Amino acid sequence: xxxxxxxxxxxxxxxxxxxxxxxxxxxxxxxxxxxxxxxxxxxxxxxxxxxxxxxxxxxxxxxxxxxxxxxxxxxxxxxxxxxxxxxxxxxxxxxxxxxxxxxxxxxxx
Amino acid sequence: xxxxxxxxxxxxxxxxxxxxxxxxxxxxxxxxxxxxxxxxxxxxxxxxxxxxxxxxxxxxxxxxxxxxxxxxxxxxxxxxxxxxxxxxxxxxxxxxxxxxxxxxxxxxxxxxxxxxxxxx
Numbered sequence: 001x002x003x004x005x006x007x008x009x010x011x012x013x014x015x016x017x018x019x020x021x022x023x024x025x026x027x028x029x030x031x032x033x034x035x036x037x038x039x040x041x042x043x044x045x046x047x048x049x050x051x052x053x054x055x056x057x058x059x060x061x062x063x064x065x066x067x068x069x070x071x072x073x074x075x076x077x078x079x080x081x082x083x084x085x086x087x088x089x090x091x092x093x094x095x096x097x098x099x100x101x102x103x104x105x106x107x108x109x
Numbered sequence: 110x111x112x113x114x115x116x117x118x119x120x121x122x123x124x125x126x127x128x129x130x131x132x133x134x135x136x137x138x139x140x141x142x143x144x145x146x147x148x149x150x151x152x153x154x155x156x157x158x159x160x161x162x163x164x165x166x167x168x169x170x171x172x173x174x175x176x177x178x179x180x181x182x183x184x185x186x187x188x189x190x191x192x193x194x195x196x197x198x199x200x201x202x203x204x205x206x207x208x209x210x211x212x213x214x215x216x217x218x219x220x221x222x223x224x225x226x227x228x229x
Binding site: 030031033035037042043044045048054086088090095096097098099100101102103 | 144146153154155156159168170171204209212213214215216217219220221222
């Protein structure tokens with residue numbers, strides 16, 4: 001069955017750029033979305049339709065897509081960005097099932 | 110402003126059923142879908158199901174088909190998720206989320222989550 005694959009963890013120092021990637025065979029045909037989740041809190045949408053940023057999300061968050069890979073980039077990482085990040089897309093086979101990646105833990109050193 | 114408020118924690122025995130509610134406000138309920146997503150302790154996000162309150166369309170995760178039912182009450186802008194024949198691996202925080210799009214959607218506003226614990 002179709003899956004979305006993320007690296008388990010990424011570590012960066014404050015002020016550096018963090019790149020979190022998500023791989024999936026259907027990503028060229030479907031949009032990807034990104035959510036930030038801090039401990040004990042509900043997820044928050046940070047990127048939709050591959051690269052659009054919802055209102056209220058800082059400009060340092062951006063998204064891009066290339067083939068079977070989508071990337072969430074956080075420029076000038078701040079301590080408050082430490083969180084789990086999940087990509088989301090959908091099964092294009094006709095079931096329309098929603099898929100989440102396994103999540104990436106971003107650690108700010 | 111958009112608000113999504115869920116009912117409190119539940120403790121159930123294996124084999125029982127649970128029904129979680131999700132009251133929304135701040136937008137026109139029938140203009141957006143409602144999805145349910147769960148998260149087992151220390152684990153990632155797992156989609157449970159979705160409904161379009163304007164036309165009653167429903168879609169469920171295949172692994173939960175037959176045990177889950179998602180309904181809405183448009184008069185109170187409230188959504189419900191019932192899970193039957195509970196097992197220990199159903200223990201999770203269950204989130205409801207406003208969903209934008211049909212048949213492909215994403216989740217722009219989330220409830221605070223409801224912890225469902227299944228234990229004998």
